[in-house]
Amino acid sequence: VQLQASGGGLVQAGGSLRLSCAASSRSFSLYTMGWFRQAPGKEREFVTGITWSGWNGVSTYSTDSVKGRFTISRANAKNTVYLQMSSLKPEDTAVHYCAAGRASRQIREANEYDYWGQGTQVTVSS
Secondary structure, eight states, rough: OOEEOOOOOEEEETOOEEEEEEEOOTTTTSSSEEEEEEEEOOOOEEEEOOOOOTTTTTTTEOOOTTTEEEEEEEEEGGGEEOOOOOOOGGGOOOOEEEEEESSOOOOOOOOGOOEEEOOEEEEEEE
């Protein structure tokens, strides 16, 4: 599976951005998708995830620092997952990565994801 992230850029604090991650797999709907970020000098951290579109529908889950500000969604017909980011803060500045995992459950650990995109830079100015 190849993942292509896009949509990063420079935005002022309080602004919004939408990231996209396009997947090459025809089985996209079966993957749990996640977004991670890595700021300079820091470890990669989990941001938010969305489970596969199984019989019970999708579920979303996020780290506390982005709850109420970031929303993850998926469009299976387009093999794409989105990250809508609002009320951005300077501390959101990081390279953002999308990831795909074969496990059919919520995944928060980076080493449990199987495929990674190349990352897209998000910079929030104060």
